[in-house]
Amino acid sequence: MERTLGALAAHNHRRPVVALLCALLLSGVGLLCARNLTLNANLADLLPESFGSVQAIKTQEERFGALGWVVVVGEDADPEQLKRFAEDLAPRLEALPGIRYVEITRPSRFFSDHALYFLSPEDLKEVERRIDARLTWERQHANPLFVSLEDDPAPSLDFSDLEEKYGGGAVTRLSNNPNEYYLDPAARRVVVLAKPETSSSDLTFSRKIVDEVQGVLKQQDLSRYGPDFHTEITGTFQKKLDLQEQITRDVAVASSVAGVLVLLYLFLHFRSMPAVGLVLAPVGAGLAWTYGLVGVAYGQVNLLTAFLGAILGGLGVEHGIHLLGRYLNLRGEGMASEEATREAFTHTGGAALVSALVAAITFFVLGTSRLQAFREFGVIAGLGMLVLILAYVLVMPAVLGLAARHGWKPRKASTATVEAPLGRVIMRRRGVLTLVSALIVAGLVTQMPRLRFDYNVSSLEDESLGSFVLDRAVNQIIGYSQMPVVVLTDSREEEAAVVKELQERKQRLGADSKVDFVASLGSLVPPEQARKQVILKDLAKRLEAVPEGQLTAPQRERLTELRRQVAAPPFTAKDLPPGVRQQFEGRGQNGQGFVVVYPSVDQSDGQAMRKLAKEVRGVRLPDGQAAVVAGESLVLADILDLVSHEAPYILLGTTLAVLLAMWIALGGLRTALLCLTPTVVSLFALLGLMPLVNVEFNYLNIMVIPVLIGTTVDAGVHLVTRLASPGSDFVRVYSETGKAICGGLLTSAVGFGALFLADHPGLNSIGTLANLGFGMNLLIMLVTFPALLLLLSERKRRRRAVPSSSRREHLVDGGQGPHRPTPAS
Incomplete structure (x- = not known):
C-alpha cells in the first residue's frame, strides 16, 4: 500500500499537467453538481420517512393543514388603538391568497352566554337548589312575623365551586380571559393570528x-x-425562516473565519506562501469533489453537513502539513524533488492514508444512525476524508513536479528541522512526566460522575432568537400553546372516544400529566341540550323572583349574568363562532374529526416532550386500531429518543471499528492499541474536564465523541510509525513529527472551532466540545504519549537480552534516546 502510494505520487510528479487537468476537470464537475445545494433545517426531515411521527405529520398536513400561525404583534400603543389596529389589519390579511382565516378575538362572550349548557343536568339542578334556598331565605326574612331561631347567613349565590369543576375544560381554556382581544394592556401588545394554507x-x-x-x-x-x-x-x-437564516449566516461566518485562520496558521507553520498553496490546493479540489457528490446524492445539506466545508478543510489540511513537512525535510537533506515526493508519500502518505481510513470508518459508523443529520454527516464526512487523500495524491505531487520543472526550491528556513527543547526534557524526565500525567488524568476521571446531559432542545433550535422570545410572550397572551398535537379521526364517534380516553389519561396522571387540555369540535357542543333547556327555563323563572335590593353589587352583576345565560338557546357546531370552528376544520372537511391536544409544558424541555409523546400515543379508536397522532412535539420526542438509544451503540461501534481498522492496517494488535492509547486517554480526560468547565452533552454535540475517536488517532499513528523507521532519532523525530502533529490538531480544531462562532447554541456546543477534545489530545500527544513510549522502549530493552538489539538501542539512546517502539511493544 505504501509503495503504491509512493509510485502514484512519483508518476504524478513526472506528469503534472495530466494530473492537474484531471483534478481541474473533476473540480469543475463537482462545483457544477453542487451549485443548486440548499439548506434544510426542518426537524421532521431529520428522521427517516418510515417513522410514524413523520408519516403522521404528512397525513396531518394533507387533512388538517398548517398547525402553526403567522403572528403579527402590534406594540407600544393604548389598548383602544391596539384593538383598532387588529380590526383594521384582519380583513387585509384574510384577503391574501395563502391565508385561510384570521383571528383577533376570543370566543369569550359566546361561551359565557352558553356556559350553563356545559354543566351536567345534576349540576344544573344544584344551581336550581341554591337559588331556591336563597329565595326561601329572602321570603322568610321579608316576613315581619318570621323569627329566626338561628342567626344563619343568607345562602350564597356563589357558584365558584362549579366554575372550578369545569375550569380545566376546553371551553374555559379557549375563552376564559378578561380581554376579548388577544391583548396584554400592561405590555401594550396585541396579537393577530393568521392561519396559512400550507x-x-x-x-x-x-x-x-x-x-x-x-x-x-x-x-x-x-x-x-x-x-x-x-x-x-x-x-x-x-421562526422557521429565522432559524434557516441564522444557520446560513453561521455557515458563511464560520467557513470564512476557518479559512482565514487556517491560512494564517499555515503561513506561520511553513513561513512560505508557496507552501501554503501546496497544502490548500488539494483541499480545495477535494472539497469541490465532495460537495459535488453531496449534490448528486442528497441535493441539500442539513444542520450539520452545512458546516462540513470548514470541518473537512481543517481535517484535510492536517494531511498536507504532515506530507509537505516531510517533503521539505527530505529536500533539506539533499534529496531530489521526485525522490522526496516518493519517499514522503510512501511512509508519511501511508500513515496519512491509515489515518484517513480510520477517520472514514468512524464517520461511516456514525452514518449508520437513523437520525438523518448524523447519517448524512457520517456518510459525507467519511467519503470526504477518502476523497481528500485522493486529492493530495493527485494534486500535491503534480504541483511539486511543476514547480521543480520551473526551478523552484524550498527555502532553507522551510526545510530545516529545529530541535524542540521539549524533546530533551521528555527524554530526561520521562518517568516523572508519565507519573504526573497519570495522576492528572486519574484526577479528571474522578469527576466523570458529575457529567450531565442537557435535555433542553435548544441544541436543535435556538430559543434565544427574537421570534422565539416573542413567540413565548404570545403564548402567554393567548393562554395556551400555538403548537398543539393533533389526533386524526374519521368520524364524530371516533373523535368523542379519543377525547374521552385522553381526558381519562390526564386525570389518572394528575400532576404528572403533560397535557393542558383536549379539544374537538364535538367537545365544544355539549350533549342533552334539550333536557338542559327545560331546567334553564325553570331557573329563569326563579331568577326573576330574586330581589335585587338585598344583593351586593357583585351579586347583582352575577345575577344579571345568570339571567342572560339561562335565556341562551341551544346551539350546534354551525352556531359556534367562526374563529373557533375553523380551528377544528381542515382541508375538505367531510365528517372527519380532529382532536387537538394542547401541551402544558414548554416545548424546549426535551424530557417533558418525551413524556407528552408517551401520554398521547397509543390511543385506541372504537374499532381497536391506533389513532394517528401528529405534531412537531412528537417528531422532537422521536429525535430525542433516537439519539438517546443510538449513542452508546455508535460509540462502541466506532471504538471497535477503529481498533479493527488499525489492527489490519498496522499489522499488529499491540501497535494498534499503542496508537489508540492517546485517543482513549484524552477522551477520558475530556469527560472528566467537562463538569469542571461547565460543559454538558446535548442532542447534537454527543456526536463529537465518535468524531474525536476517528480524527485524533492519526497523531499516534504518525508518531509511532516514524519512530518505527530504521535509524530514527527520538529528538529529531519528535521535533519534526511533533510540529506536524501540533499543526494538524490545531487546523482540525480550527475546522470544528469555527462552529464556536455560530449563534446557534447546538452548533456552538459542538465547536466548544470539539476544541476541548483536540486541546486535551494535543497535550497528551506532545507530553504524555512520548514519555510513555520512552518508558515502554526502556522496559523492552531491559527485558530483551539479545546483543544486537541491545547494541542498536544503545547507539540510539547514547545521546538521542531509545530506538523506537516496535509493533511488538
Missing part, C-alpha cells in the same frame, strides 16, 4: 406568505395608532 415545512411558501404579510404592514399607516407604535412578526413560519 405547512411551515415548505420554506418557499413560508417566505412567500411572510413577505406578503410584511407587504400588507408596509402599506398601513402605522403612525395613526400612536407615535411609538410598531409591529413584529413571529409564529411558526417566522
Whole structure:
C-alpha cells in the first residue's frame, strides 16, 4: 500500500499537467453538481420517512393543514388603538391568497352566554337548589312575623365551586380571559393570528406568505395608532425562516473565519506562501469533489453537513502539513524533488492514508444512525476524508513536479528541522512526566460522575432568537400553546372516544400529566341540550323572583349574568363562532374529526416532550386500531429518543471499528492499541474536564465523541510509525513529527472551532466540545504519549537480552534516546 502510494505520487510528479487537468476537470464537475445545494433545517426531515411521527405529520398536513400561525404583534400603543389596529389589519390579511382565516378575538362572550349548557343536568339542578334556598331565605326574612331561631347567613349565590369543576375544560381554556382581544394592556401588545394554507415545512411558501404579510404592514399607516407604535412578526413560519437564516449566516461566518485562520496558521507553520498553496490546493479540489457528490446524492445539506466545508478543510489540511513537512525535510537533506515526493508519500502518505481510513470508518459508523443529520454527516464526512487523500495524491505531487520543472526550491528556513527543547526534557524526565500525567488524568476521571446531559432542545433550535422570545410572550397572551398535537379521526364517534380516553389519561396522571387540555369540535357542543333547556327555563323563572335590593353589587352583576345565560338557546357546531370552528376544520372537511391536544409544558424541555409523546400515543379508536397522532412535539420526542438509544451503540461501534481498522492496517494488535492509547486517554480526560468547565452533552454535540475517536488517532499513528523507521532519532523525530502533529490538531480544531462562532447554541456546543477534545489530545500527544513510549522502549530493552538489539538501542539512546517502539511493544 505504501509503495503504491509512493509510485502514484512519483508518476504524478513526472506528469503534472495530466494530473492537474484531471483534478481541474473533476473540480469543475463537482462545483457544477453542487451549485443548486440548499439548506434544510426542518426537524421532521431529520428522521427517516418510515417513522410514524413523520408519516403522521404528512397525513396531518394533507387533512388538517398548517398547525402553526403567522403572528403579527402590534406594540407600544393604548389598548383602544391596539384593538383598532387588529380590526383594521384582519380583513387585509384574510384577503391574501395563502391565508385561510384570521383571528383577533376570543370566543369569550359566546361561551359565557352558553356556559350553563356545559354543566351536567345534576349540576344544573344544584344551581336550581341554591337559588331556591336563597329565595326561601329572602321570603322568610321579608316576613315581619318570621323569627329566626338561628342567626344563619343568607345562602350564597356563589357558584365558584362549579366554575372550578369545569375550569380545566376546553371551553374555559379557549375563552376564559378578561380581554376579548388577544391583548396584554400592561405590555401594550396585541396579537393577530393568521392561519396559512400550507405547512411551515415548505420554506418557499413560508417566505412567500411572510413577505406578503410584511407587504400588507408596509402599506398601513402605522403612525395613526400612536407615535411609538410598531409591529413584529413571529409564529411558526417566522421562526422557521429565522432559524434557516441564522444557520446560513453561521455557515458563511464560520467557513470564512476557518479559512482565514487556517491560512494564517499555515503561513506561520511553513513561513512560505508557496507552501501554503501546496497544502490548500488539494483541499480545495477535494472539497469541490465532495460537495459535488453531496449534490448528486442528497441535493441539500442539513444542520450539520452545512458546516462540513470548514470541518473537512481543517481535517484535510492536517494531511498536507504532515506530507509537505516531510517533503521539505527530505529536500533539506539533499534529496531530489521526485525522490522526496516518493519517499514522503510512501511512509508519511501511508500513515496519512491509515489515518484517513480510520477517520472514514468512524464517520461511516456514525452514518449508520437513523437520525438523518448524523447519517448524512457520517456518510459525507467519511467519503470526504477518502476523497481528500485522493486529492493530495493527485494534486500535491503534480504541483511539486511543476514547480521543480520551473526551478523552484524550498527555502532553507522551510526545510530545516529545529530541535524542540521539549524533546530533551521528555527524554530526561520521562518517568516523572508519565507519573504526573497519570495522576492528572486519574484526577479528571474522578469527576466523570458529575457529567450531565442537557435535555433542553435548544441544541436543535435556538430559543434565544427574537421570534422565539416573542413567540413565548404570545403564548402567554393567548393562554395556551400555538403548537398543539393533533389526533386524526374519521368520524364524530371516533373523535368523542379519543377525547374521552385522553381526558381519562390526564386525570389518572394528575400532576404528572403533560397535557393542558383536549379539544374537538364535538367537545365544544355539549350533549342533552334539550333536557338542559327545560331546567334553564325553570331557573329563569326563579331568577326573576330574586330581589335585587338585598344583593351586593357583585351579586347583582352575577345575577344579571345568570339571567342572560339561562335565556341562551341551544346551539350546534354551525352556531359556534367562526374563529373557533375553523380551528377544528381542515382541508375538505367531510365528517372527519380532529382532536387537538394542547401541551402544558414548554416545548424546549426535551424530557417533558418525551413524556407528552408517551401520554398521547397509543390511543385506541372504537374499532381497536391506533389513532394517528401528529405534531412537531412528537417528531422532537422521536429525535430525542433516537439519539438517546443510538449513542452508546455508535460509540462502541466506532471504538471497535477503529481498533479493527488499525489492527489490519498496522499489522499488529499491540501497535494498534499503542496508537489508540492517546485517543482513549484524552477522551477520558475530556469527560472528566467537562463538569469542571461547565460543559454538558446535548442532542447534537454527543456526536463529537465518535468524531474525536476517528480524527485524533492519526497523531499516534504518525508518531509511532516514524519512530518505527530504521535509524530514527527520538529528538529529531519528535521535533519534526511533533510540529506536524501540533499543526494538524490545531487546523482540525480550527475546522470544528469555527462552529464556536455560530449563534446557534447546538452548533456552538459542538465547536466548544470539539476544541476541548483536540486541546486535551494535543497535550497528551506532545507530553504524555512520548514519555510513555520512552518508558515502554526502556522496559523492552531491559527485558530483551539479545546483543544486537541491545547494541542498536544503545547507539540510539547514547545521546538521542531509545530506538523506537516496535509493533511488538
